[in-house]
Amino acid sequence: xxxxLRQISADAVTNLIRSGxxxxxxxxxxxxxxxxxxxxxxLALQFNALVAEWREQFQLSVFLEDKITPxxxxxxEKRIQNEAAIKSVTxxxxxxALAGFRRELKGQESLLEGLGDNPLPASLQLKIREGHQSPAxxxxxxxFLSRHEGVEDIQYGQExxxxxxxxxxxxxxxxxxxxxxxTLGSALIISNTIRLAVYARAAEIEIMRLIGxxxxxxxxxxxxxxxxxxxxxxxxxxxxxxxxxRLVAPTLMLASPLLSTRTGQGILEPSMxxxxxGGGAMIGALxxxxxxxxxxxx
Amino acid sequence: xxxxxxxxxxxxxxxxxxxxxxxxxxxxxxxxxxxPSGAGKSTILRLIFRDxxxxxxxxxxxxxxxxxxxxRAVPHLRRTLGVVFQDxxxxxxxxxxxxxxxxxxxxxxxxxxxxxxxxxxxxxVGLSHKAKIVPYKLSGGxxxxxxxxxxxxxxxxxxxxDEPTGNLDAELAVDVIRLLLDINARGTTVVVATHDLxxxxxxxxxxxxxxxxxxxxxxx
Numbered sequence: 438x439x440x441x442l443r444q445i446s447a448d449a450v451t452n453l454i455r456s457g458x459x460x461x462x463x464x465x466x467x468x469x470x471x472x473x474x475x476x477x478x479x480l481a482l483q484f485n486a487l488v489a490e491w492r493e494q495f496q497l498s499v500f501l502e503d504k505i506t507p508x509x510x511x512x513x514e515k516r517i518q519n520e521a522a523i524k525s526v527t528x529x530x531x532x533x534a535l536a537g538f539r540r541e542l543k544g545q546e547s548l549l550e551g552l553g554d555n556p557l558p559a560s561l562q563l564k565i566r567e568g569h570q571s572p573a574x575x576x577x578x579x580x581f582l583s584r585h586e587g588v589e590d591i592q593y594g595q596e597x598x599x600x601x602x603x604x605x606x607x608x609x610x611x612x613x614x615x616x617x618x619x620t621l622g623s624a625l626i627i628s629n630t631i632r633l634a635v636y637a638r639a640a641e642i643e644i645m646r647l648i649g650x651x652x653x654x655x656x657x658x659x660x661x662x663x664x665x666x667x668x669x670x671x672x673x674x675x676x677x678x679x680x681x682x683r684l685v686a687p688t689l690m691l692a693s694p695l696l697s698t699r700t701g702q703g704i705l706e707p708s709m710x711x712x713x714x715g716g717g718a719m720i721g722a723l724x725x726x727x728x729x730x731x732x733x734x735x
Numbered sequence: 736x737x738x739x740x741x742x743x744x745x746x747x748x749x750x751x752x753x754x755x756x757x758x759x760x761x762x763x764x765x766x767x768x769x770x771p772s773g774a775g776k777s778t779i780l781r782l783i784f785r786d787x788x789x790x791x792x793x794x795x796x797x798x799x800x801x802x803x804x805x806x807r808a809v810p811h812l813r814r815t816l817g818v819v820f821q822d823x824x825x826x827x828x829x830x831x832x833x834x835x836x837x838x839x840x841x842x843x844x845x846x847x848x849x850x851x852x853x854x855x856x857x858x859x860v861g862l863s864h865k866a867k868i869v870p871y872k873l874s875g876g877x878x879x880x881x882x883x884x885x886x887x888x889x890x891x892x893x894x895x896x897d898e899p900t901g902n903l904d905a906e907l908a909v910d911v912i913r914l915l916l917d918i919n920a921r922g923t924t925v926v927v928a929t930h931d932l933x934x935x936x937x938x939x940x941x942x943x944x945x946x947x948x949x950x951x952x953x954x955x
Contacts, residue, residue: 444840641837644824647786649813649889650841 448658449665452634463630467670470619475678477612484605492567497593499561505587513585522569522578527562531555620720627663627724660725667721671714736762736924737783742792744778752778753948765919767935768928770945776928780895784816785809797892814842817886819896823878825870831881832866838888856884876907893924912938
């Protein structure tokens with residue numbers, strides 16, 4: 438059994454080497470396809486991570502009137518704490534708000550000097566549970582809160598989150614569509630390479646057939662050859678992806694703090710790497726069997 | 736060993752390659768199929784190792800009906816037979832040894848046994864000294880003997896030879912026939928297709944004469 442496997446793999450590698458530029462071309466084509474699939478995968482993952490992070494940090498700000506009384510504030514806080522949608526509440530005084538603003542303006546604090554009185558309102562920062570972040574739910578919540586005495590205004594950046602998750606969804610969909618077209622193309626190109634390999638070995642196949650080799654025995658090396666081509670292509674794409682990421686990521690991280698840090702170091706999880714390589718092998722097997730079915734009559 | 740019952744083979748609509756052929760070959764026999772080209776000799780051989788199926792009729796080889804045999808079983812049938820092809824069908828990209836080793840691999844012989852068998856059959860056909868040479872550097876007679884050696888690799892119960900002397904001059908042809916008779920003397924059933932009536936006659940074995948797909952005469 439082991440000897441057979443070794444024999445089959447050796448045959449496959451010999452074939453692959455003999456296929457020369459044709460073999461390289463099909464590996465490169467699969468590489469390019471997988472590179473594109475990989476880019477979409479990474480984009481979708483980054484978007485998702487970003488959205489998840491934003492959702493978690495998502496805050497709704499309830500700005501308070503300056504003349505709010507302690508009783509009004511107490512009532513408001515109690516109401517808020519009874520809301521199921523709310524994960525936590527933080528009270529920000531006028532002074533804290535100003536200090537925060539000052540930090541944000543770092544280096545240009547002088548702008549604040551002519552202000553005299555602190556113009557910033559006190560506020561309650563509400564963290565919202567993820568299940569309650571839909572636009573409708575937020576609308577309802579903010580309407581409810583704004584009816585209270587002492588509430589001046591309510592702000593939240595929900596639109597952004599919705600846009601981001603839409604973008605993530607579209608990226609995924611586009612990735613799947615482009616990916617499947619490219620996958621099919623790769624399979625056809627592998628099929629073509631294998632077809633040439635079958636032609637090149639027509640004499641040997643004929644003799645093997647007449648001597649009493651089984652179908653599987655004749656086909657196995659070609660199937661393995663296709664699988665090797667497919668997985669090599671996927672590996673090529675992955676090394677390009679990782680290489681590029683290594684080069685580009687540091688500058689990217691600096692340029693845009695928006696980029697999620699969560700999937701920072703790995704970009705693709707080991708399971709995804711395995712899935713891509715396995716996918717390459719499967720496409721290779723598919724391409725081979727297409728060629729074998731059409732060109733190898735036994 | 737081989738029984739053909741009322742076998743017809745028609746190509747296309749009306750090209751009759753074989754008509755009502757009844758042929759029985761005993762175990763250990765040596766039989767010559769003689770006749771002009773197109774008489775159906777090769778067709779009979781191809782039917783025996785099931786490269787083709789008859790249009791009608793039944794064929795038994797070594798007790799098994801090859802007509803009703805499942806495709807899956809065909810490789811196993813072929814492993815019990817040895818076939819010497821008219822055009823030798825030797826692979827150009829490997830040595831004589833490599834050509835023979837292919838059979839050992841396909842029938843699943845262990846490596847060592849395969850090597851021993853290669854040496855054995857090469858000795859039998861008198862080509863031990865040419866083991867490392869690629870076939871196309873050999874003479875026609877030598878290539879023919881390599882082809883015979885390959886057919887013997889799996890120690891077949893039946894050896895089928897299609898025009899084994901077709902490409903050889905008279906002297907070499909006699910040598911090859913002698914080799915085949917020698918193999919037959921060791922117990923292998925041998926079937927030889929040839930258009931050379933004189934050669935068949937000289938061999939002095941049972942000869943079946945074919946013409947236009949029909950058996951027209953048998954000798955003795």
